[in-house]
Each structure stands twice: as C-alpha cells, then as structure tokens.
Amino acid sequence: MESIQMAALALVGGWATGLNLYLTAAALGVAHRLHWIVLPGNLEILGNPVVIFFAVLLYLIQFVIDKIPFLDSAWDSVHTFIRPVGGAAIASMAFSDSPESLQYAVAAIAGAASLNAHLGKAGTRVMINTSPEPFSNSAASIAEDGIVLGMLWLIFKHPLIALVLVIVLAAFIIWLIPKVFRFIKKFFQMLAGKKDPAVVSIPVTKPIDSN
Template sequence: MSVIPLIFTSSWASGINAYAVVLLLGLFGRYDGVSSVPPGLERTDVLVAAALLCLCEVVADKIPYLDSAWDAVHTVIRPVAGAVVAALIAGHAHDSLASLAAAAMGGTTALVSHLVKSGIRMGVNTSPEPFSNIAVSLFEEFSVASLVTLALFHPVPAAIIAGVLLLIGVLIVGFTYSRIRRYRIRRRERRQRRALPRQDADVRSGG
C-alpha cells in the first residue's frame, strides 16, 4: 500500500507541531506495534527528547506573541522535521516513492502548514485577550493528535481531512491579510484627509 497519505498527513502535522508527530509515531510504533513507523522514531532517547520539546511547545503555544516568536524559530525546524519523517517512512516501507521525493513532499507540505499556522497566530495575536490563543492552540493539538493517530490506521481519510484543513487555513490567512491590507489603506487615507485642512490653513495663514 502506498505511504503517500501517511507521509502527507504527518508532514502537515509536522508544520504545526513536529515534536508531537515524532512522539506519537514513536509511541505507536514502540507500544502498539504499528508496522508503518520507522524504528528510529521508537528509540528511548528520541521519545524523551520529543516529549520534552513537545511540552515546551504546548506551553509556548498558548502565550500571546511568545507563540509567534516560537513559530519564527521553527520556520526551518518544522519543514526539516517533516522532510526527515517523510523520508524515514518511505524508506522503512520500501515504497516505490523514493526517499528523496518523499523528503521534498514532506518538507514542502510542512512548510506550507507552518506558514498557515504562523499567519493565523499573527492574526489571533491582535485580539486583546489570551483566550483566543488558547482555543486555537487546543484545536491545533487536537487536530494533530487525532489525524496522526487516524493516519496510522486509516491513512487515506486522514490525508483528505488534513488537505481540507490545509486549504481552509490558506483561505483564512489570505482573507485575514486582505482585510489587514484594506484596513491599513483606509487608515492612511483618513490620515491624509485630516492632514489636508491643516495644510490649507497653514497656506492661508502664511499668505
């Protein structure tokens, strides 16, 4: 069976929380015997490191502006993690999908997912209260845990859901940025209109 759906879902999830993806895959492979998980992710040192980093991300992800700073730091880390996990899955499954192609697909998908997450968080951070960040963070964590688990047993439905969520996220980011851009244009126009009477008054007084 092709591993493309599993690779796509894990890559999408890596763009949101790469440490949770590694932790979940490793735990399912080690304790539930899921054959599609590469043995390298089941190692004790990998699981411990992933658990500690995942805990840090869970905390940082719920604090306004700290979450955006954390996202900025992970602009490289998440796509690289998505590429590595994708290559490991493809290599472990001996699939016809070459590891290099899997890494390219995984890294690209994780990068797009990461940019969507970062863009949405920047919009959420404009809210004056912290509850929006917490709600969005909890939804992201639930989505990652649910879809990675689903992908291990039912990869195609999980990939479809991940694709829909990715598309919705892209549309939300595009809509948000278009509104911000229109708001800035209107604000600049209002400032220019307010400045014109003062300039006219200065000209008349100078005359």
Template sequence: MLDALSLGAGLSWASGLRLYLTVLLAGVLQRFGVIHLPDTLAVLSSPWVIGAAAVLTVAEFLADKVPAFDSLWDAVHTFIRIPAGALLAAGALGHADPALLTVAALAGGTLAGSAHLAKAGTRALINLSPEPFSNWVASSAEDGLVFIGLALALLVPVLFLALMAGFLLFASWVLPRLWRGVQGGFRGMATHMVSRLGSFGSKHD
C-alpha cells in the same frame, strides 16, 4: 503504499503544527507495538528520542499558550518544522526509489509548511487582541487536531489523504488573506503607537 503515503502526509502535516508532539506520539506508538514504522523511522522509538521529544513537547505546550511569545516561537520553528516534515515524509516511504523519496520530501515540506504558516498567521492575528483566552482556545484546538489527524492517517488513510488534498486547496486560498490581515493589523498597531507617542509629546511641549 497507500498506508505509507498516509503516514508520511500525517507526520509532515502534524509536524507543521506540533513537531515534538508528533515525534513523541509516533515514537511511543511504535515502542508499544501499536504501529509499525519503517526502518527509516525506527529511530523515533529510541528512548533518547522519546525522552527529548517529551521534554520539548512540554516546552512547546507552555510556550504556545503565552500570547506574543508563541509567535516568536513559531518564527524560530519555521526553520525546524518544515525540514522536519520533509524528512518524516521521506522516511515514511522507507527504502524507496530516490526519485520517489525526493517527491515525498517536497510534498511533505509543502504540507508541513502550509500547516505551519496557517497556524502562525492565525495566531499572529489572534495576538492582536489583548485578551489571552482566544489564544489558549486556538492552541488547545491545535493540540487536538494533531491527535485526530494522526489517528485518521493511521486508521483511515483514504479519508485522511482526501482531507489533506482539501487542506492544501484551502491553504492556497486562505494563506494570502492571512498574510494581508497580519500586515494590516501590524500597520494599524504601528499607526496607533505613533499617534499615541505624538499626543504624548504634544502634552509635554
């Protein structure tokens, strides 16, 4: 049960950052016998699923490196990553009691949503800066986090679950501040644009 909980938490959390990379890694590892997924997640090792996940992983990798477009990508994937995280968490428990599967799905959706919102909020703040390098560094760090997180979830489940508990506490503290920062940043940009337009219009009167 501990391994199943760690697997579900790892898949759901990682899907909030990189859904397609998470599915690809889980499918490939299962395909080559490195890990054993429950029957409810065996479809991830299908060649069709692996192929589709690989194509989408490349697309997401490229989209995530383009400032501003990455925020649009994140906005669209709000409706994809969180439900996927809930499904992966429930699937990790296999054929468990329906009540337990419901709890797992809710917990998985919460983990995926927290990771996704933290990622999206951070990247939105970074995108307020005109230079692209911080965006690339943040994107690459997220790629690395997925690899490290899934490795810990599979190899050191107790440590990973403890880290996830800490992550949820941190997310509950930082997400409201991120939201206020993003709102303030966009209000500042809007004010700056209005003042620029006003000065431009006054020069042509």
C-alpha cells in the same frame, strides 16, 4: 504497510509536523514503542527511548510557550525552517527502503505540506494576538494538538480519509493565508499610525479688485 497508508504517513504526517513537530514525533514514537503501530523503514528510530524523551521534552516546552501571546509567534518564527525540514525527514525515513528518487520526491511533498500547515498556524496566531483577551491562544493550541493526534490516528485507521482531509485543509490554508496577512498588515499599519492622511480641501478666495 499498504501503499495508501505509506502515502498518508508521508503527506498527512508531514502536514501534522507543521502544526506541532514534537507532538507528531513523540506520538509516533510512543505508539511504535507500545506496539500499537509499526513504523516503516528508518522511521522506527522514533521509537528509541532517547528520541521519545527529547521529543516529549520539546513538546512540553512548546505546550507552555504556545499559550503565551506573542511568545508563541516568536516560537513559530524560529520554527519556520525547522518544521518543514522535520516533516521532510519523517517522510524520507518512512520511505528509506524505496529508491532515492522517490525518497527525495516524498520529502519535498511532505516538506511543502508541513510549510503549508506552519504558515496557516503562524498567520492565524499573529491574528489571534491582536485580540486583547488571553484565552484564544490556549484554545487554538489545544485545538492544534487535537488535530495532530486525530490526523495521526486516521493515518493508521482510515488513511484515505486522512489524505482527503489534509488536501482540503491545505487548500483552505492556501486560500486563507493571503487574507490573514492582509489583516495583519493593516493592523500593524494602524498601530504605526500609517493610515493615509485625510485630504482636506482648502477653498481659494479670489482677490477683490479695488478698481
């Protein structure tokens, strides 16, 4: 595997785990199993039928949960630690034949990329859940899965494009996250009735001098 493709697999693959760890693992494993791609280093373990089975099972569970308002946010909260660790592990296994120092560096970068995508996904989902209609969750979930599969395809077909896209998306998420969380904060303050009370000025009348 070429260096540019290895870099894309680590960075783009890590970022994809932040959107959907189980779909990323399942897609890579199935593609390796069917000989569509060859996974490097210890990452070939994803092609093991047992690993594929559990990755697909967990993906199907998430596929359902991800479309239910508020339950999707609870699922995201649980995965705040799991997804970055999964992204770091995938990158580290891909570079298992490299020096340990490089493995640690790649794992850290992939973990950070995964956390970036996860925070963007989780924050956007909380914002979507403020809407009364139930269809936005399903649309967002399907779009996220499409992005994951599209990014994985680009890794092996056009790795440079995949890298550029992820860098742009990661930068956009860094810009977006503060705005999303400010919106969420204001929304929950409104629900809790924490709006600043209006200041009412009371006129003071001067007492009348009887003299």
